[in-house]
Every structure is written in structure tokens, then in C-alpha cells.
Amino acid sequence: MLFSRFLPSVASHIIKISVESFSFHPARSACCSVPTQQRKEEMSSRSKKRKKTPPMDAGQNSQEKQLQALQNSKEEGFRTMKKLLLDVDCGVDDAQAIMVGLADPNVEILGITCVHGNTTVENVCKNVLRVLQACNKLEIPVFKGAAKSILGIKVGDENFHGQDGLGDAPDAGAPGLDLIQEENAVSAIVRIINENPGEVSLVATAPLTNLALAVRMDPTLPGKLKGLYIMGGNTESRGNTTVCGEFNFAADPEAAYVVLNDYQCETHLACWEFTCYNPLTWDFCDAWLGQDSDKARFMAKIFRHSMEESKKDGGCLGSTGFISCDSYAMAAAVDDSFVTESDHYPVTVELAGTHTRGMMIVDTLGLLKKTHKACIMKKVDMEKFKKMMMAALK
DSSP, X not given: OHHHHHHHHHHHHXXXXXXXXXXXXXXXXXXXXXXXXXXXXXXXXXXXXXXXXXXXXXXXXXXXHHHXXXXXXXXXXXXXXXXXEEEEOOSHHHHHHHHHHHHOTXXXXXXXXXXXXXXXXXXXXXXXXXXXXHTTOTTSOEEEOOSSOTTOOOOSOTTTTOTTSSTTOOOTTOOOGGGSOSSOHHHHHHHHHHHSTXXXXXXXXXXXXXXXXXXXXXXXXXXXXXXXXXXXXXXXXXXXXXXXXXXXXXXOHHHHHHHHHHOOSOEEEEOHHHHHHSOBOHHHHHHHHTSSXXXXXXXXXXXXXXXXXXXXXXXBTTBOSBOOHHHHHHHHHHOTTSEEEEEEEOEEEOOSOTTTTTOEEEOTTOTTOOOOOEEEEEEEOHHHHHHHHHHHTX
């Protein structure tokens, strides 16, 4: 078929990486000797001879504080530390999503990989560095990935977020591309997930080219992911780039097809229509941008262009308000309780339709005979979302 003929050759031209250059070994556990009965008796005897010291006031104080902290964590809904790997085409909503992730103390971002999409991959790299600088997080590694889709076909208007992807807002003090890692993004995805098996959630808010190439390099990759969170696709055949295609999927349908079929891991989808049906108000947006912080001033500057474009459109699918598409996927990755209602169905992508190429197919009847089902978000906790968004700019 068309895809099977083109993918291997195109992939090899996009990135020249040898799979053989990687060597992954399962962790080896050290063996411990079991104490003999005599040793056990000696240890028991010594422990009995030890004098018990009365607890110190300071220690008791510390213990009380720990118990209080534990109680507070239970009341607030305790969340364990999460390791995230982000794949972005950094437009303004990607920037918003990145900042949501950076603001959460329970999140460790292991790296950010860049791909074509809202602008050129070079601009994407620059934009990610600008966001990290605004958040004082330039220590997070950034990797450059695919510059084109699998077939090299370009679709859609890439200027919604401005020519540079961040509203064409000048920034004389922006970091240089010398901070970008030498390692390719696809290689980095494979390496980071293999170094942290079962621990990493991958958040993809861009065309899925990097992810498709990564699973071709290492087919075992999906089984080592904790979860996959995607902003992309559609459930009602409503397009925002083509007649029936959402931008991230329509920008590289072959890549989306590979990811939805080959990543047999827990998959969460924040689709186009879902984001439109769950908007924030413009009044909230004003308060959000009006916070007295450098982050809020940075966001107000880069968001001006796309905010004006959004208001001109007069709403999205009947909804009016502020929609930060990529932030929904990030919020779901950050907090498991964020999504309150979802559907579970097998999904794939149409590759050949005259008008439907790039459209996501939701198999409600089970005719595709796929065992893997994606979690398709329907409703979320908007109060939690507001808190996450506000915290991102504090």
C-alpha cells in the first residue's frame, strides 16, 4: 500500500539513526545473602541490650508535622510524582500546556521533543526555549525532530499562531539554538522511555511524526510507556484544517495512523470537538493574563495574535470562549482525576478519502476487530482546569 512503500524510505531520509547503535539491557538485581540462625540470634540479643531513649521534643515536633502534612495531602488528593516527556510543535497553546506541566510540583519533565506543525521545526525549537526561559527551566533538554510529515505533504494554514508560532512577538533576549541537544528527537524518545520503563507518560500536542518514527525504530516502545496523551483527532468528522480533518492528524495522517495502531498502551485523546465543548470564558482569560507575574506578561505578549484570531471567528462549534486545546491533554497527564467522563473505543485514521483523509475513525460497532481501545475525553473538571491554568502563570 502507499504508506507501507513510503514510510521506510522517508523515515530514513528524515533521520539517519541506526537502531543497532542502541543497546537496551534489563536491570540486573543484586543478590543478598540470608543471615544464618546464629547471626539472627546475635542481632536479636544486641537489640535487646540497647537502651531505649526518650523521644526528643524536636523529633516529636517533626513527627507531628509529618503527620499533619500527610493529613493535608489526603484532604487535597495526594498525587504521586509523574515523569512526562513532551512532543510539541510549539504554538501558543503548546506554550500554555508546557507551562501547566512546569507549574505542577508533582511533575518532572524529562525532555521536550520538537516537530513540524504550527511553524518550522527550527522555530518550534526556539519557541520551546523561550517558554523554558520564561519559566526559569532552561535545564530541561530540548531535542529537534522531524521537519516534515512522513510523505512530505504540507496541509493547512500554519499562521494562526503567527509566522513564528508565538504570535510574532519580538524577543531580543531569546535563547539561541546552541542550547538544543545534539541528539535527534526520535532517538531521545526511544532512549528516555527505555531508561525509565513503565514510568514515563508521553504527552503529544503536535503532528505525530516523531512518535511514528520512534515506534518504527523500537517496536517495543509502547509497552514501556506508562501512558500516552494526545491532543488531536476528531470524533464528529468536524475539521479545523480540512473538511473533516483536525490539524495535528491532518498534518501527518500516516503518522497518526501508525501511532493509533502501534501504540498498544493506555491512550488518552483530547479531540478537537471535545476542547470546543469545554471552553473557558474570556473573563477568565482576562483574569488569567492579568496576574502580576513575568509569566503572565510573557503569555499576554505571545497570545495577543491568536486571541484576536479566535475572537474574530466568533466561537467554535457553537461555543464561545477561550480554548487552550493542548492544555487539556497536559492537564489529563498531570492529574488522573481531571477527566470526569470518557468513551472507550478502537480508533484509527482515514488515509485515502478524497474529503476525509486525516479524519479519525471511531469504531463504535467494533467492525475493525481491534482489541485496543482509546480513552476519548468527554467531560473534565473545569474548576481544576482553572486552578492549573492560573498556577501556570503565577
